[in-house]
Amino acid sequence: MLLQFMTAVGVLAVLTMVPGPDMAVVTRRAVASGWQDGLRTVGGITAGLLVWGVLAVAGLAAVLAASATAYTVVKLAGAVYLVLLGVQALRQSRRDRAQAPAAAVAPPRGNPWRTGLVSNVLNPKIAVFYTGLLPTLTPAGVPPHTGMALLVLVHTLLTAVWLGGYVLLLSKARAFFEKPAVRQGLDRVTGVVLIGFGLKVATTQP
Known part of the structure; x- marks a missing residue:
């Protein structure tokens, strides 16, 4: 039993470390608003995992996974949300370019915890x-x-530790990311990545 459990933990750890939309969302928040907002975003993401966990244990997630209509509705809503986050990042990069180099950059809009959730x-x-x-x-x-x-x-614990550690690592290099040219480039990259993930989500099958 212990060996099976450790194997399961290993599989979950590998899947947790694979880059995805969560990492893109966390990167943008942590770099633009600081490690506190980055960790709040991680908190929202882990809360979302717990929501799915409760639904899975209750059997409701299985209904969603088995229903093509329900799956498509949630899938498209998620895709639209990711695309909107990506567009917001691209618009921010254009605003940053229009500002003076020394001007303060506005943080992303919205509550970071809610964004992650x-x-x-x-x-x-x-x-x-x-x-x-x-x-x-x-x-x-x-x-x-x-x-x-x-x-x-x-x-959930693995996700919190992995993304939380990632946020703290980013915070050590925040001075580099705060440079206008770097910030603009990061906004463009994360914007394209989020839009790409949104399109991927929209076209994937259960």
Whole structure:
């Protein structure tokens, strides 16, 4: 049982470290607004994972994963949200270029915790992940609901540690990222990445 659990933790750790929309959202917040807002964004993301975890344990996420209509609605809503975040970043890069080099750069709009929460809750791939993969990782001898709840908590903890550490690492180099040219470039890159993730989400199948 212990070996199965450690294997499950290893799989979740690898999946957590794969770059995705969460990392793009966190990068923009941490660099533009500081590590505090970056960590608040991480808090929203982990809260979103817990929401999906509760739905998965309750069986509701399985309904979403099995319903083409429900999946499509959530998928398109998430895609639109990511594209809007990307467009916001691109517009900010244009405003930064128009400002004097020494002018202060306005932080991204919106509550960072809510931004993290919404970007995660509107990601239906989490529902598929929790209902499709987690049951296969649950150690033998553990009740299915208990095993899934435990793995959801592990995944949430791994996400918080990974993204939280990433935010603190970015904060060490914030002086570099605050340079106007670097900020403009970062806004352009994160904007394109977020739009790309939005389009990817919109075209993926369950």
